[in-house]
Every structure is written in structure tokens, then in C-alpha cells.
Amino acid sequence: MLKRYLAGTCTLAERALVERWYMQFNEDSKDKDISEERLIEMGKEIRNALSLQEAVVGTRRRWLVRTAIAAAVFASLLGTIFFTVYFPAVNRQAARVALDTITPIHSLRHNTLIINGRLQIDLDSAGEGVIADGNGFEVVKLGPGRLMYRRKGKDLGKGERLNHMISTPKGSNQYEIILSDDTKVWLGAASTLILSPIDFALKRSVSMSGEAYFEVFKDRDRPFSVRAGSQHIEVLGTHFNVESYHERQWTRTTLLEGSLRIKSVKSAILRPGEQAESDTHHLMVKKADTDEVTAWRKDEYIFRNEQLSNVMLKLERWYDIDVEYRTPDRAEIILGGSISRRDRLEDVLKVLGLTGNVNFRLEGKKVIVR
């Protein structure tokens, strides 16, 4: 009868009988009880096997926001004012593991397309129009800071596999790339995008380092994937921002629209407004302010509760400078604020230095932090 029940071939009466029998089966048995501890233990083991993701909601956030409002209000009353300071060194263990990163070519002075690591095309001085092509695609310069990949002909996927690497130098303005599926990518300064145009037509995947904002064209049949540092990001059609600096172990992906899956040390699914930060050992999902994250697209940099070293990383890329820490723990000072790319570097450093806890000296292209 059991087998017929499972096969769905028994009568209604038999079905009712089996279900009623099942309900009472073993209910009165003496050894049916299991201890609470064992239940918890078993629950944990399954939880681990499923690698479940708990929703993380910052508890410090509200408090921070309140502090920030107080700071902003205070500042508005007095003009330009600064609070003092704090900062015990936060002990972050630097996980030293080789990351799957792309090392940008620091010597580049121009936006450059490098094909198969050999052929270099200077995108700034190249004339508008088709600047490179291959089987089934061509690369078109649309104007200063804009490049487009488009399909040509039908013989996709044949011929030599080409590897295209688009790199922006330090100090570069954002660079827009329109891929052959109408996905748009904006690259920040000192950032790199790598793709194989022939493979891309079949399987939408790219790699990157630095900072990039993606507007992925929706195509349910072909997921779009990005490899960046310790993350593998999979989407169908969404807007998201990725920061993955090779100088840092972390990679941060922030979702603005749609949904997104990240594979890293474990996997996670992001909802709009969430950010996944990972290194080679951890992955943490938290709420993020998308205005802050994408401010760079408007040549602004808004930061809150950020380490000085991360702030300087941005300045290095914007102002084409190198930073040297003479007093190492200064790198871990936490601060917040807002900088526009129109601000002169000297002014930015002056104000940062006004805190009294950190000292900057500008020597040519080098900033010394003490």
C-alpha cells in the first residue's frame, strides 16, 4: 500500500488511511524524544551544509547617522568646522593570499586598449571610428572617453581568440565602454576591464580591477558575469558598482537595481541597496548608501566611517599621486567627509591635515603621511 501511495496509484480511502496511520505512527513510542541539545546540534550541521546567509543589519548605523547629522548641523552653524578625533588602531588581520586580480600597468599615461598583451592602441590619440576588429566584431571609438564593441557579420566564435584589456591610467576621467550586448561599463581611474570579444558574444563574462559601474543589458538566456578580486558576480540585467583594488585585499560590490549573485568564500544574493564586501576568507553583506557608492560617477567622493588608507587610495587614483605612510597606524584613522574632484589636492590635504592627528607633506607626486 505504501508503494502505491508513493506512486499516487492508491484510492482516496487508502490515501486517507496511510496519512492517518502516518500521523499516529511512533507518536507514543518511548524512544521518540530527542534532547534539545541534539536538535540544536543537528540544526547547526544542516545550516553549515546549506551555507545559509543571515541578514545583517548594522546596529551602529543609526548611531553613526545621528552623529553625522549632528556634525553636519554643527558645521552649518559655524561655517567650516571640524570635530576632533579618535582612533584606536583597528586590528585587521591582513590575509595574505594571492588574489585573482589583474595588475594594472602603472606606467600607462593614456587610456589604452591592449590586444593579446602585444598590440597597444592609445585610445586618447586614436581617431574616431573603427580602431580594431576581428572575426564577428569591431571596436569603435565614439569620442573622447567612449568606446563601443559591436557585432559584425555572422562568423562569431571562429578565428583566433583575442584577449582585450582596456586600462585607464591614474588621474583619468571615467571611461565609458559599450559592449556588444548593449551593456554599459564606466571605468574609474586606474582601472582595467578584460574581455574576449569573440567569447563574449556566446558567454557574457568579463574581468575587472579598480572601480567600475555596470548597467547590464537584460538577457534572461545569457547571464552576465564579472570576475573581480575575491568575487565572482552573476547577474541577468542590473545596475551595480564594483570596487576591487589590487592594493587591497577586499572587493566590494554594491547593487542598485535588480538582483545579483556573488560567489566568493561562500555565495550570497544581494538585494538592491546591499553591498557585499569580501576578502579571501570572509564575505559580509550589509546595507550601503548607493548615493555614496556611485558619487564617483559625478566626480564626487562621499565617504563615511572609512579608513584613511581607503580615502588615500581614491586620491592616488584621482590626482595621480603615490602615498607613503611614515607613521603606519595613521592609515587606520577612521573619517568621513566629501571631496570633489574639482577641489585642488593641496586644499584636500590641508583640510584633512587640520584634524591635527595626521600630517601630510606633498613632494612632487608623492604624499607623505605622518
Add this chain to the structure above:
Amino acid sequence: MTRYNRYSDEELLKMLRASDHYAYTEIYNRYHYMLLQHAYTKLGDEEQAKDVVQELFVNLWLRRENEMNAANLAGYLYKATRNKILDIFAHQKVRENHVQASLNDFASNYSYADTDHRVLEKELSAYIERQVQALPRKMREIYELSRKGHYSHREIAEMLNTSEANVSKQVTNAIRILRKKTDTFIIIYFIYNSL
């Protein structure tokens, strides 16, 4: 700290269909003790009980987009567990005698002929309710709080989401406005941090 425990089963199911992993986790948190306890009662074997519940949740995720039109999550999970356990019964030689004897015994004394679907559902609900009551207190509370104490979407948005997003937006706006008003173009605020 999670706020998903405030969502109703129905809301969680909707979110699960949209591939929300947190909703999935919350469903697990809410139901796994109940299901583990139940599977253990029937199977009398910890490893088997664990495998059944684990497989159930793996399938729940894999099938989140299709199969999940169950209005009653508890009933759905329970039935899926039952089918898995009956399947084990049907395929286990060792246990066969015991199980078969029990079923035969039950059938010979079986008198009521009511096969109505709704009656069976009601009996099932009552059974699940008894199972919940049999849970250790803390585990029962996880389930009952989530069932009785949840708020509507809008309420949650008002309490947490929206207000939080708004506050943070206001700060960003404040910074922008200040930038226009101050001479230096830069505002730096520092945060006292006692951690």
C-alpha cells in the same frame, strides 16, 4: 540581528520565489526544529532525520521558482517531509516488518471512511499544532512569535527600511548643501568611536 523574523510565511514565500536568500534562511530558522523533531520521531535515527530535513531544504531552494504555490508553508514542508519519510519506509528492508505490521494493524482497526480532502487538511493542521506544542519552549517560541507577531510590509518599511534610507539620504543631502555654502569645498567630520 535579522528583521526577517517579522515577515509572515506568505511574505517569506514571495521573497523566496524572488531568490531572496535571507528569506530562505528565515524559513529554515522557523521550521527546522519542528521538522527535525518530527523526522526523528518517525525514523528514530538522527542521521536519517538530518538527511531528510537537509534534502528538503536543498529542494526548497532548487524549486523555489516553480513548485512553490503552497499557501500554507507549514503544511507544504510537513507534506514534503512525510513523503520523503514514507519513501524511506517503503525502501528499507530492516524496518519493513515493524512499519508494515504497524500499518496492517492500523488498517484492521480503521473505521472512519471520511476521505474528504478538507477534513484531512484539518487533521493535518491539528497534528502540526500538536507537534509545535511538543517542542522545547525556546524552539516553540521561535515559531510562534514569527506566526503571531509579524507586521505588514508597510509597517516594516515604516519602522526600518524607509526611515533608515531617508535618514541616510538626508545626511548625504546635508553634506551636499554644506559643500555649496562653505568656502573650502570640503567638509570633514570625525566620529568619536569608543570601540
